[in-house]
Amino acid sequence: MKRVLITGAAGFLGSHxxxxxxxxxxxxIAMDNMITGDLKNIEHLFHLKNFEFYNHDVTxxxxxxxxxxxxxxxxxxxxxxxxxxxxIQTLKVGALGTHNLLGLAKEKNARFMIASTSEIYGDxxxxxxxxxxxxxxxxxxxxxxxxxxxxxxxxxTMAYHRFHGLDTRIVRIFNTYGPRMRLNDxxxxxxxxxxxxxxxxxxxxxxxxxxxxxxxxEDEIEGIYRLLMSDYTMPMNIGNPxxxxxxDFAEEIIKLTGTDQKIIYKPLPKDDPMQRQxxxxxxxxxxxxxxxxxxxxxxKKTFDYFKSLTQDELTKTEHRDFAQHNRM
Numbered sequence: 001m002k003r004v005l006i007t008g009a010a011g012f013l014g015s016h017x018x019x020x021x022x023x024x025x026x027x028x029i030a031m032d033n034m035i036t037g038d039l040k041n042i043e044h045l046f047h048l049k050n051f052e053f054y055n056h057d058v059t060x061x062x063x064x065x066x067x068x069x070x071x072x073x074x075x076x077x078x079x080x081x082x083x084x085x086x087x088i089q090t091l092k093v094g095a096l097g098t099h100n101l102l103g104l105a106k107e108k109n110a111r112f113m114i115a116s117t118s119e120i121y122g123d124x125x126x127x128x129x130x131x132x133x134x135x136x137x138x139x140x141x142x143x144x145x146x147x148x149x150x151x152x153x154x155x156x157t158m159a160y161h162r163f164h165g166l167d168t169r170i171v172r173i174f175n176t177y178g179p180r181m182r183l184n185d186x187x188x189x190x191x192x193x194x195x196x197x198x199x200x201x202x203x204x205x206x207x208x209x210x211x212x213x214x215x216x217x218e219d220e221i222e223g224i225y226r227l228l229m230s231d232y233t234m235p236m237n238i239g240n241p242x243x244x245x246x247x248d249f250a251e252e253i254i255k256l257t258g259t260d261q262k263i264i265y266k267p268l269p270k271d272d273p274m275q276r277q278x279x280x281x282x283x284x285x286x287x288x289x290x291x292x293x294x295x296x297x298x299x300k301k302t303f304d305y306f307k308s309l310t311q312d313e314l315t316k317t318e319h320r321d322f323a324q325h326n327r328m
Contacts, residue, residue, distance in 0.1 A: 001050065003027045003068050005110075007058050007101065008075035010037030012180050013115065013173070016221050017072060018042055022051060024225075029064055032075065033057040035089065036082050041180050058097035059089075068108040070228065073101045074115040076149065080269070081186035087145040094149025095156075102160045105168075113169040113228050114157050116235060118276055119147045120172065128243075128277040131172065131235050141270055154235060161233060169232070171224050174239025174278045178217030178298065179305035188212065189299075192250060193306045196257040206268030208247025213277045215240035216298030219291040226287040239278035240291040256299055 004021050008014040009030030014037070021028050027050040030042055034055060045051040056062065058075050076093050077083040083090040098114060105112035121129045122137035137147045154170055161168040181187070183194040195202050215238070223238035244252075250263050283289045 001025060001027050002070065003029065003066065004070040004072065005029045005031060005064055005068055005104075006072045006074060007031045007097070008037065008073075008115075009053070010034060010039055010041050011074065011078070012041070012178075012182070013176065013217070013220070013224075014074045015041035015180055016178075016217050017074065017224070018045060018051070020221050020225055022048065026050070026069075028052075029054065029068075031056050031058065031062075035086065036077050036079075036182075036185075038182070058100055059092040060100070062100045062104050064104065064108075068104070068110040070113070071101055071105045071108075071110050072113045072115070072228070073098060073153075076115070077146070078117075079182075079185040079187050080143070083146040084142055090145045091149050094153050098153045098156055102156065102166065106160065106164055106166055111167040111169065111228065112157070112160075113171060113224075114153045116154050116170050116172045117146075117150050118172060118174040118237070118239065118278065119143070119273075120151050120154065121273075122147060123273040124275060127275050128241060128279040129237070130279040131237055131282060138270075143270075167233075169228055169230075170235040171227050172235050172237045172239075172278075173220065173224075174215060174237065175212050175276065176215050176217055176220045176239070178302055180217075181302070183306065183309070188246065188249070189214070189302065190306070192253040193257065193303060196253055196259045196261060197306060199259070199261070201262045201264045202250045202253065203266055204246055204250055204263055205266050205272065206246075207265065208250065208263070209245055210268075210272065210274045211243045211245050211276060212249070213240050213243045214249075214295060214298070215291055216293035216295075216301075219293050223283060223287065223289045226289050227283075230287055232282075232286050236282050236286070237278040237280055238283055238289070239280065240295075241278055241280055242291075242295065243275075243277040244295075252295075252299070256303055
């Protein structure tokens, strides 16, 4: 039985990865300090003999007894509300946390994967974004704490790969959505749906002409898994290349939810990227992967999940005026 350590395991993507590796017959060691995670995302796994959970902060020394075959480092705040509220922790989990886990991977001779992001491209001057593009990032802007943490993750991972011969993978994750997203985390899909379910007007920042490309979580997890199991060691984009403007997307949400809310506009936050679309040529060629779930199907599943939440969960929001940053 393969043993896999997943950090950020109680988060959105981390919890879905736990499910996937359990399905693959692995022994899953889940780790999270619960700063943004939620135990309800993984509580359905607690009764399994091949699942264990550690409440631990990876920016401190990480010890896991026994062998490890894979380490997937998915611990990090990933939304504007989170990383603007806890900027130092965001930088530390990208730097210290990654260093600690790379050391653990070296000790265990485990294959190591980091969750990088499309945010390493910043506000891109190249469209769509290929893996060869170096990006256009404001290192000292408010988003720099997240963008630069991820860029450092890639650098130190490649340093361990080249200097120590560590078996590494780098997945650049583009906008992903689906069940288990947090309504109050500042990303556009849960924000729009939360506003619609609460009967509020939908907030768009800027004029709504900025674009995003949304990938359903099932597709994203499949791409991540295939990359981990491949022999490819350079960064790879995993996302859905179907691009849509934020304004058009807001209109889709109003239609999906059957509400009569209006769209209201607010100033665009600093350094908010105007275009986001992955070039997935490498994923298609090397992994034989591309998204299968259309946005209509994926959004229906996501909306059904949000409708199942309690009234308390629907009304619990943080920084309501910043509840939708159009980042995801």
